[in-house]
Amino acid sequence: MSDPSAPIVEEESPEDMEFGRKLFASGVDFLKGVVDLASLPTPDRPEVAFAGRSNVGKSSLINALFRRKALARASNTPGRTRELNYFTIQERLYVVDLPGYGYAKVTRTLVEKWTKLTRRYLQGRPSLMRVYLLVDSRHGLKPSDEDLMKELNTAAVSYQIVLTKADKCKKTHLDAVLADTQARLKKQMAAHPTVLLTSAEKGDGIEQLRSEIGKFVEKS
Ligand SMILES: Nc1nc2c(ncn2[C@@H]2O[C@H](COP(=O)(O)OP(=O)(O)OP(=O)(O)O)[C@@H](O)[C@H]2O)c(=O)[nH]1
Ligand SMILES: [Mg+2]
DSSP states (O other): OOOTTSOOOOOOOHHHHHHHHHHHTSOOEEEEEEOSGGGOOOOOSOEEEEEEBTTSSHHHHHHHHTTOSSSSOOOSSTTOOOSEEEEEETTTEEEEEOOOBSOOSSOHHHHHHHHHHHHHHHHHOTTEEEEEEEEETTTOOOHHHHHHHHHHHHTTOOEEEEEEOGGGSOHHHHHHHHHHHHHHHTTOTTBOSOOEEOOTTTOTTHHHHHHHHHTTSOOO
16 A cells, blocks of 8 residues: 555656746746736736745746746845746746745835735736745745645635755655645645655756646647
8 A cells, every 4th residue: 555644746748848848948038027916917828926935945946947047036145036026938928936925134014015915916816827835845834834825725826835955955854844744735725735846956856847837838
């Protein structure tokens, strides 16, 4: 019998992998940084967003997906991304880099402003196909992540947990964090049951993520 606590691994078909690879190699443009809901672009194409605590590696993962060093601004200074940054693959897909939460060093008013904007966006965007909720492999899920998960459940927004910075951890630690995260997802209605393990630095999980995102895009 299979071990119920073993991580679920989803196999991507070679066709999906190839589609994802081509999609992310087909050219990307920065569209704009959105600072209020009124400035959101028309929801005329599928959209995926990268959310998570400050410094978990959202911008770095987007750069890795597109094989670009500095498309999305990544930095050691938490709180680097301050707007909803829209990237577009022609007219086929929007990829959104969100400001992080859970970082208190900038002024409280500023944090509240970004948090409010991000939350409102996440709950009310009709074309949002999936939220990738990034979690640092070293730390696992934090209460602020679980708050967001609850909100996404309530708003019935599909999301998937992505563990980041896998290169910074030992395999035994990764296995434990994966199992713990998956166990905590069981009761979450809107959560994708698979937890993805990634490293923007070494490339782990990047091809799979491209393939998964590709499934939201119309084949043309
Ligand atoms: N070793 C390693 N470092 C990483 C990885 N991903 C990101 N980092 C580092 O983590 C730091 C934060 O990365 P960012 O991509 O800026 O994080 P963010 O989530 O966009 O941060 P905010 O915009 O502040 O919310 C940077 O110093 C990155 O180089 C990874 O996979 N491996
Ligand atoms: Mg960022």
